[in-house]
Amino acid sequence: MTPAAATGLSDADFARFCEYFYKRTGIHFTSGKRYFVDKRIDTCIRNSRYDTFASWFAALRTNDKGEMMQELINQLTVNETYFLREDYQFDAMLSTVLPDVLAARGGPGRIVGPVKILSLPCSTGEEPYSIALRLLEEWDQIDHVDVEIHGGDIDSDVLAKAAHASYGDRSLQRVPKPWLNKYFVSVGAGRYQVDEGIRSAVTLHRINICDTPAMRAFRDFDVIFCRNVLIYFDELSSRRAAENLYGALRPGGYLFLGHSESMSRISPIFTPTRLPEGLVYQRPTGGK
Template structure:
């Protein structure tokens, strides 16, 4: 049995679809992404059993926030990541940010509550597990301070992979062999699974950073990594995401963005702090 022909979106269909997807996710697709969008939408149409864009799109809007929308989000979000990516920022966290956090929270031995770290979007889990590995191996206070690590993403498929935490050689290419032997289990076929102790220490959530209501559940974080996602948003969505990230941090908390991203182009609510390893953004102390 042969597959049905590709549906193809007309210019009007593409515009209507992009407007709908933007309203639901904050992600803006330019005409330059037309081929990518056409291919992924066609996959969703086939997955859902519809023959045309019109019939599928009508059903999508009718169901709105159900499985069809989640399948669409999973198809249209890019999840390119690996362990210890842009690890100079982990250096900054260990050398400068965490000492400042401990000082602001009352100092070692007097800190009340856990140090909370959020990775958003966490994709297939390499980033939050990288944070855990770096802290276990290199943070001198890891045995004295309670730490919570959270990962969040809009894509339910990648969250399932993050929970399973099984990775191939490409994802692990930057991880020292000694760390792989210590913290991973060889599960065969060239794949290694993060050991259960680390997996259970990372809490995973599904959330859209542009969804202000959903982001209200994320509060009092000391450090947030939100790298290489704001570049997919337009000005309005970027500003909304920035405000939600601001609210997720404690006063004095720190935000790491991707190397090509700059909060100064998005919102003035954060204070940039230039560290030896690069720029990090801080929610001002005493800010409400």
């Protein structure tokens, strides 16, 4: 038996809660995450006007689109990121994917509409801002092609941090010094803020990747980075997320997953494509 939380969370309570949270978010917690979940629920209850799990959980279910649910999501989502993480995939984007996107859409100077790139989940913003930095510094078409960069996450707290875009040494450890001087402003205490021009070029959204109706608002993306999130889902949620990502891509569009993730274990709807830098997945051009 796992010890109950300070608020009296029993094994039965834990099971009920995990089933409920899974249905709302697609995130699956096993018994191995019991201590982590108990502690986060304790925090939410202590921040509320309720003093027991039963009363708090009843209120949560009564208004599961409100502030209580958002606080819970913010507590239970893990956000581990830094600038230029797994940058071999950015290399692939620049050297192969974007040239292919332009060629498929008529060639440089002839494409209709912007090239659209999505980072999902974007956490505190390091990934979409890394994409912007790599494009500005290393893509020879950046002055000739309109680009839209979007970031989305289920956690409203990390989105607020992404919008502010202030980072410390750990996040910035891989940013070249010339880039730091060029695109960041020191805000004191060892922190640097992404300059306003880049911040304004990234559009942020609160979105749950498993929420199919909400994901229908995301369409015609040429490139999606969805790294290190599917590992938190079970088979059903992973398949739903894959289908939503498929719907968000333009036919022929590219999907990057984390290095430990494989779409072949989730769904056959994407075409695996081997690039010099590694594996990427495409929505087939004949797909509906």
